[in-house]
Structures are given as structure tokens and as C-alpha cells.
Amino acid sequence: MNPIIAKALEEGRYKLLEHESFELLRQYNIPTPEFALVQDVNEALKVVKDIGYPVALKVVSPDIIHKSDVGGVILNINSDDELRAACERIRRNISEKAPYARVVGFLLQKMVPEGLETIIGATRDAIFGHVLMFGLGGVLVEVLQDVSFRIVPITEDDARSMIREIKGYRLFNGYRNMPARDEEAVVYILTRFSELLSENPNIVEADLNPVIVLERGKGAYAADARFIIGLS
Amino acid sequence: MSMAQESDEAKATVTSSVDLLFNPGSVAIIGATPRENSVGGVITKLLLSKFKGKVFLVNPKYDEINGVKCYKSILDIQESVDTVVVVVPAPAVPRVIDESIKKGVKAAIIISGGFSEVGEEGAKLEEELRRIAQGRIRVLGPNCIGVYNAYNGFDTFFLPEERMGRPQPGPIALISNSGAVAGAILDWAARRNIGVGLAVNYGNKLDVNEAELLEYFARDSRVRVIVMYMEGLKYPGEGKRLLEVMREVATVKPIVVYKAGRSRAAAGAVKSHTAALAGSYEMYRAMFRQVGVIEANNLTDTFDMAKALATQPLPRGNRVLVITDSGGMGIQSIDALDSYGLMVPELSESIQDILRKRLPPLAVTRNPIDLTGSATDAMYKYVLDTILPTTYVDMALIIALMQIPGLTINLGNYIVEAKRFNKPIVVVSFGGNEYVVKFERILEDNGIPVYHAPHRAARALGALYEYARFRGFVRGVMA
Numbered sequence: 276m277n278p279i280i281a282k283a284l285e286e287g288r289y290k291l292l293e294h295e296s297f298e299l300l301r302q303y304n305i306p307t308p309e310f311a312l313v314q315d316v317n318e319a320l321k322v323v324k325d326i327g328y329p330v331a332l333k334v335v336s337p338d339i340i341h342k343s344d345v346g347g348v349i350l351n352i353n354s355d356d357e358l359r360a361a362c363e364r365i366r367r368n369i370s371e372k373a374p375y376a377r378v379v380g381f382l383l384q385k386m387v388p389e390g391l392e393t394i395i396g397a398t399r400d401a402i403f404g405h406v407l408m409f410g411l412g413g414v415l416v417e418v419l420q421d422v423s424f425r426i427v428p429i430t431e432d433d434a435r436s437m438i439r440e441i442k443g444y445r446l447f448n449g450y451r452n453m454p455a456r457d458e459e460a461v462v463y464i465l466t467r468f469s470e471l472l473s474e475n476p477n478i479v480e481a482d483l484n485p486v487i488v489l490e491r492g493k494g495a496y497a498a499d500a501r502f503i504i505g506l507s
Numbered sequence: 508m509s510m511a512q513e514s515d516e517a518k519a520t521v522t523s524s525v526d527l528l529f530n531p532g533s534v535a536i537i538g539a540t541p542r543e544n545s546v547g548g549v550i551t552k553l554l555l556s557k558f559k560g561k562v563f564l565v566n567p568k569y570d571e572i573n574g575v576k577c578y579k580s581i582l583d584i585q586e587s588v589d590t591v592v593v594v595v596p597a598p599a600v601p602r603v604i605d606e607s608i609k610k611g612v613k614a615a616i617i618i619s620g621g622f623s624e625v626g627e628e629g630a631k632l633e634e635e636l637r638r639i640a641q642g643r644i645r646v647l648g649p650n651c652i653g654v655y656n657a658y659n660g661f662d663t664f665f666l667p668e669e670r671m672g673r674p675q676p677g678p679i680a681l682i683s684n685s686g687a688v689a690g691a692i693l694d695w696a697a698r699r700n701i702g703v704g705l706a707v708n709y710g711n712k713l714d715v716n717e718a719e720l721l722e723y724f725a726r727d728s729r730v731r732v733i734v735m736y737m738e739g740l741k742y743p744g745e746g747k748r749l750l751e752v753m754r755e756v757a758t759v760k761p762i763v764v765y766k767a768g769r770s771r772a773a774a775g776a777v778k779s780h781t782a783a784l785a786g787s788y789e790m791y792r793a794m795f796r797q798v799g800v801i802e803a804n805n806l807t808d809t810f811d812m813a814k815a816l817a818t819q820p821l822p823r824g825n826r827v828l829v830i831t832d833s834g835g836m837g838i839q840s841i842d843a844l845d846s847y848g849l850m851v852p853e854l855s856e857s858i859q860d861i862l863r864k865r866l867p868p869l870a871v872t873r874n875p876i877d878l879t880g881s882a883t884d885a886m887y888k889y890v891l892d893t894i895l896p897t898t899y900v901d902m903a904l905i906i907a908l909m910q911i912p913g914l915t916i917n918l919g920n921y922i923v924e925a926k927r928f929n930k931p932i933v934v935v936s937f938g939g940n941e942y943v944v945k946f947e948r949i950l951e952d953n954g955i956p957v958y959h960a961p962h963r964a965a966r967a968l969g970a971l972y973e974y975a976r977f978r979g980f981v982r983g984v985m986a
Contacts, residue, residue: 400746400790401743401744402740402741402742402743402744402745402746402790403746403747403750403790403794404744404746404747406790406793423793424789424790424792424793425793425796425797426746426747426750426790426793426794426797429797433797436796440796
């Protein structure tokens with residue numbers, strides 16, 4: 276069993292913490308924004324020198340499900356001063372709105388350039404095993420339900436047809452003043468994610484949301500990740 | 508223990524016995540009866556009158572049935588028995604199977620119901636049956652309608668012949684999740700002269716499941732297309748196994764599936780992005796797309812496609828020649844073809860010039876080629892012989908409304924002759940006159956599928972194209 280998953284299960288957790296999720300993705304070469312788990316302001320100021328501004332700061336806690344609701348997320352931090360203030364503010368927010376939450380630390384994460392928001396999801400089905408989902412992010416996935424599915428493991432061709440199957444696919448080829456998107460980078464993430472799932476039967480549910488797709492040739496990143504795990 | 512987890516070794520030693528479910532040399536009907544309108548009665552009558560192998564009757568209540576000796580127990584039969592067809596009440600089935608194993612029988616078709624489908628008591632009985640049978644005898648069912656084999660008359664479909672027509676031997680094999688639907692399909696196919704050579708319904712699939720039946724039909728050279736009617740899978744891990752088998756079989760011969768029960772779970776799926784998907788239609792659809800299985804929207808659709816897949820060569824591209832004697836039908840077919848990714852390319856001026864030499868001035872030569880109401884057999888033949896061998900088109904959709912005076916039955920022969928160009932041909936014919944029926948008969952008897960509406964013919968060509976792409980016959984085209 277993957278040590279990250281093993282550790283979480285050992286601690287009785289059925290959800291990976293933010294940095295654990297990113298670490299798992301990194302093991303499978305799935306691009307994520309640069310990140311680091313820090314304990315306090317001083318460590319944050321030191322680590323940010325490597326990551327570089329702008330960054331986002333998020334509270335990491337096994338007890339907080341919706342971080343933004345309790346003021347646990349601050350985006351677009353551009354300087355040391357802003358970073359100090361952000362650490363302070365998140366601490367204050369948490370002590371006011373979620374005083375009983377255990378705080379593991381802060382996730383310092385490089386802000387990703389804007390791009391086309393997509394979602395890659397997975398679930399473990401009793402009959403089919405892991406099933407992979409792809410769709411456009413935000414309102415498009417919720418309202419239009421414009422998603423496609425494949426059973427794990429998938430091939431590159433499967434990934435390609437998964438992407439092309441959704442109605443919003445035209446956005447990948449550029450529309451009006453929006454540039455064409457890096458479809459092959461998504462193919463890569465989908466196939467790597469498929470491998471991650473087949474090698475980790477303990478994953479019950481997973482979402483990469485959003486996966487930001489940049490201009491053609493510039494790649495794609497999982498900007499956020501969520502893993503629910505369980506005994507297999 | 509799930510089916511997928513069964514000992515592979517035990518299974519391998521008896522795998523060849525699956526063939527005995529379809530082609531036994533000798534059969535014993537356990538629960539044979541002279542009672543005409545009972546399940547056992549229909550099967551007794553069917554097998555005695557049609558089956559080309561040896562039939563033994565077993566039922567302690569009778570000494571003979573319609574002049575045929577009836578045994579008290581299978582153990583009383585002196586000769587060897589390959590397969591048993593079991594029609595006794597559920598509680599007696601485990602004992603009967605145990606005796607059959609002692610007798611050396613290798614395969615059992617258990618028609619009897621009253622197992623897991625009726626609740627906990629039945630499920631216990633099914634478990635007991637599984638324990639007895641496992642690794643010792645191959646079991647189809649329980650709670651199934653069994654097997655129909657048009658080639659040797661082995662037929663356990665307990666629907667009387669005057670109620671359910673039996674199709675002629677032919678290149679389509681059917682695997683059905685539902686016994687009733689299987690019976691209705693065969694009846695329907697018989698009426699339309701669609702050759703369904705083999706059909707099977709597996710009931711509770713205590714042992715033999717759809718994956719293994721697919722593998723079996725893949726190996727049978729008489730089967731050119733496998734049609735599946737599916738309602739759903741039920742055992743853990745079954746989907747994965749079926750996916751693997753479908754992927755393998757589809758590279759050998761086409762599989763057409765109609766999956767019933769498509770109610771959308773997508774709403775829930777999207778809510779949590781992933782959860783609530785379990786067993787939803789989306790997953791089946793994903794599987795079909797992944798493995799090159801052609802999905803149908805309903806039963807007629809299924810056979811429209813199967814007919815073409817069973818008889819036509821695979822196209823090398825998506826360009827369709829449309830010949831019609833009705834402009835309106837021509838337009839309808841373009842709409843339909845377009846929705847399946849097929850195109851009707853305009854023919855070059857030079858080719859059109861050649862066509863114009865022998866076609867009436869009013870004929871439209873661009874493609875669709877509209878021969879109008881003054882069409883004759885010879886005009887169709889001329890267009891087919893001129894265009895079909897060229898590299899401009901990959902297949903042909905011929906609309907022949909036979910009601911116009913210039914067309915005769917002979918057109919059927921011309922179209923059949925065009926098979927020599929080795930490109931798919933489908934025909935649209937519409938009407939009910941005896942003359943029309945005769946025309947259609949010539950085509951269908953000679954391997955040219957006929958459809959009663961342009962969209963159905965287009966759908967059939969669409970299936971050929973879809974499968975050709977999956978098999979790599981089409982070059983340079985992406986999804």
C-alpha cells in the first residue's frame with residue numbers, strides 16, 4: 276500500500292490532507308503547482324523564496340471540510356508583508372470560526388496562471404472498479420452535466436476520446452479571443468491518474484478540481500485535489 | 508465467493524463443456540412431462556421432435572411419454588448423457604444435479620426458477636447448488652430459458668412453437684439477460700427472416716455468465732455478429748472481467764449491445780463529482796465505448812445494425828454514394844448519414860459527365876444521385892457499376908421505391924451483383940405490395956440488408972463505419 280495512504284488509514288483518517296494529496300499526485304508525475312507544508316510564518320517566509328510569488332495560503336486540518344467557509348484560504352499573496360498578514364488572518368479566522376479544529380499547518384501553494392478549468396474525478400464501483408470522469412469545471416459541470424466516463428485503466432486513445440466526447444470540447448480548440456488549450460497535457464494527466472487509481476485500490480473517491488489547462492504547449496495542472504480512502 | 512474469484516484451474520478443466528450447453532450429443536430432460544402447456548411439456552415436445560441428438564426422458568411419475576420410455580432417475584439410463592435440462596421444482600434441483608454429476612454429465616441447463624431471484628430461501632438453495640456444481644459440472648441458469656440452436660434443433664426455449672417462431676440458422680448469435688425478451692426477439696427475427704443461429708439466456712448465472720458466452724461465440728465460426736441484450740450486471744468485479752472479454756472479442760467480431768435501464772444517475776454523479784455513479788448506465792456506456800462495442804438504442808436498432816455487420820464488408824472510409832428515385836428520401840438519408848459522421852461527397856464534374864451520358868436530363872448527378880420517377884433498373888446498374896469501383900466512395904445507400912413503373916424485380920439482381928466491388932451496400936425499400944416484398948426477399952436472401960426507412964439504413968452504415976474504425980480499417984480519421 277502506498278505509504279501516504281497507509282499512514283492516513285493508520286491514523287483513522289479516510290481523507291488525505293492537502294499536502295498528502297499533492298504528494299501522491301507528484302509521485303505519479305501529475306503536475307501540481309509548487310507547494311510546501313509550513314508550520315508558521317517564519318517557515319513560510321523561508322519557503323516562499325524557492326516557490327516565488329504570487330502564492331496562495333490554505334489551512335491544513337483534518338477537521339475542516341470547507342476551508343473557505345471558515346476563512347482558511349487566501350489567494351494572490353504577492354509579498355512578504357502580505358504573506359505575514361495572511362498567516363495571521365487565517366489563524367485568527369480559525370480560532371474564531373473553528374476553534375476546535377486541529378491545525379496541521381499551512382499549505383503554501385504557487386498561484387497558477389489562469390486557464391480553462393476542467394475536472395477529473397474518480398469513484399470506485401463494486402462492479403466496474405475505478406471509473407474515471409472528465410468534464411469542464413464550474414457551472415458547466417454542475418448545470419450542463421457535460422461529462423464523460425471511462426473504466427480504469429485507460430489508454431491514451433481512451434483519454435483523448437474522453438476529452439473530445441464532451442460538448443464543451445470546442446473550447447479546447449480556441450474560441451473567440453480564447454487560445455487553443457493543451458489537450459495532450461490533459462491526456463497525460465488522465466492516463467497518469469488512471470495508473471494512480473489502478474495501483475491504489477484503497478482510493479474510494481477522488482477529484483482533481485480544478486485541473487487548469489493552459490495554452491497549447493504550456494501544460495495543465497491539478498490546482499486542487501481530494502482523495503477519500505477506505506479499506507479495499 | 509464471487510464468480511470472478513472462482514478457481515481458474517477448476518474452470519479450465521471443464522471449459523470445453525460450455526460447448527455441451529449448445530451441442531450435446533445426448534440430452535436428458537429431468538422433469539419431462541406429457542402435460543402440454545407446462546414448461547417441461549413444451550421442452551419435452553420440442554426436443555423429441557426437433558433435436559438431432561439423442562433424448563432421454565426422466566420423471567419417476569411416468570413409464571413412458573408419448574411412446575418414449577421414461578426413466579425414474581438419470582442413474583437408470585445405461586448410455587452416457589452429455590447434458591441435462593432440468594425442469595423440476597427448485598428444492599429438488601440440488602439432488603438432481605448431484606445425481607447428474609454421478610452419472611458423468613458435464614453440462615446442465617437449469618430452467619427451474621425459485622432461487623436467488625425469489626429471496627433469501629432461494630438464495631440459500633442457490634448457494635447449495637453452487638457448492639455441489641462447482642468445478643464438476645457447467646451450469647447455465649438457474650431461472651433461465653436456456654439455449655436455442657437453429658443448426659441442430661437443440662431448443663430449450665419453453666415457448667410453444669405456435670406462439671414463438673424459430674428463426675432460421677444464420678450468422679447472428681444472441682445473448683440475452685432476459686428470457687422473455689430473448690423469446691420475443693427470436694419470434695420477431697423469425698418473422699423477418701433474420702438468421703439467428705444461436706441464442707442463450709443465462710438467468711441467475713450461477714456459473715456460466717455473459718463473458719464466457721461471448722468468448723464461446725467468438726470461437727464459433729458460424730457466428731459473425733454477437734448481439735447482447737443487457738439489463739445489468741450484479742456481481743462484484745464482473746464489469747472488469749466483461750470489459751476485458753469484450754475488448755478481446757470485439758477485435759475478432761462485432762458485438763452489438765442494447766442496454767436497457769438507462770435512467771440517468773449523472774445528476775447525482777456530478778453533485779459529488781463522482782459518487783452515486785455505482786451501476787449507472789454511464790458506466791456501461793463508458794465500457795462499451797472503451798472496448799469497441801456498438802451500442803444500440805432499442806431492439807430494432809440492434810438488429811438493423813447486426814444485419815449489416817453480419818453481411819457487409821467493412822468500409823475503408825466514411826463516404827457514401829446515395830442513389831435514389833425519390834429526392835425526398837435522398838434528403839432524409841443525408842440528414843441521417845450526417846448524424847453518424849458519414850458524408851455524401853459531391854462527385855467530380857468529370858464523373859458527373861460520364862453519368863449524364865446515360866442518365867435522363869432530369870436526373871441529379873451530384874450525389875445523392877436522383878434518378879427520379881423515371882428511373883429504370885438499368886440506370887441503377889449503370890450508376891453502381893460506374894461509381895462503386897472508384898475511390899470516390901466507400902459504401903452505398905440505395906433507395907429503391909419500387910412503386911414507380913420503370914423498376915422491376917431484376918433491380919434486386921443488379922444490386923446483388925454489385926457485391927463484387929466489395930463495398931458495403933444497404934437498400935431502403937418502403938411499401939407493402941407483394942412485388943416489393945419479392946424484391947426485398949431477393950436482396951436479403953443474397954446478403955444485402957433492406958431497411959424500411961432511410962434513417963435505419965443510415966444507422967446500419969454508421970455501425971459498419973464505427974466498427975471499421977475500431978478495427979483500424981479506416982485510415983487517417985480521428986474520433
